[in-house]
Amino acid sequence: MVITELNSTECKALLTSTRMGRLGCSKDGQPYIVPIQFVLDGIYLYSFSLQGQKVEWMRANPLVCVQVDEFGEQREWQSVIVNGRYEELPDRIGWKRQRDHAWSLLSKHANWWEPGGMKPITEGGASHLFYRIVIEQMTGRRARTVP
């Protein structure tokens, strides 16, 4: 296997083709990971969630990361890590345009509301919120079999 770095275009290609990733946030030095669905648009990853631990943590500390990978045949793989900043798109005056944009991007894809948007039935009653990750740094690697 030969491992090489991905350039910015290759990182974006993986973020576009793989709309499922893992979001990392942290609180008091304890990291937390959840699977999310997202859509890349410019310098943003758009997503949404129910209220819960990850939203509380990201409000308290907006430094987050999103990791995406893809495993191919013959043990080939690609992985991208995005460092970014959490930005909530609140349901308030002044945010309608950004929220509508997020909705328009996310609603194009089937299953976009899972699993980040679903909670155990016992918790019920929470409302969804839209957010985006401002991409600040993006790196990736690829492993390919040597011919």
Next chain:
Amino acid sequence: MVITELNSTECKALLTSTRMGRLGCSKDGQPYIVPIQFVLDGIYLYSFSLQGQKVEWMRANPLVCVQVDEFGEQREWQSVIVNGRYEELPDRIGWKRQRDHAWSLLSKHANWWEPGGMKPITEGGASHLFYRIVIEQMTGRRARTVP
């Protein structure tokens, strides 16, 4: 879809059947995620890595998490998150037994050395290290279609 919590036995079952997960660590409030291969044994997740960012970060802050998921047919999924503590198994007197045990567990599985153990070729020369995550908390969820 109905979302339910997994009990401890169900969490362990997923950690046993899915030896590929995402490790989260953090430094100064910035989380970081990398895919890893691991083997569950008792209260430990055994794994190994080349030297690099995640090892440096985990040495500085041993609070880590490991997230594992599995996606089935008809949008069904399971996801487990482990909170734990990084413990290095150094190549020194007093650690041989634990290192041999880690090796014996990990070497049973094909591909266990990827991708956590491989780096871009330009970096070369780094040596592998064994480590384990002491599981301190483990929770999980499952989504199933309603019959």
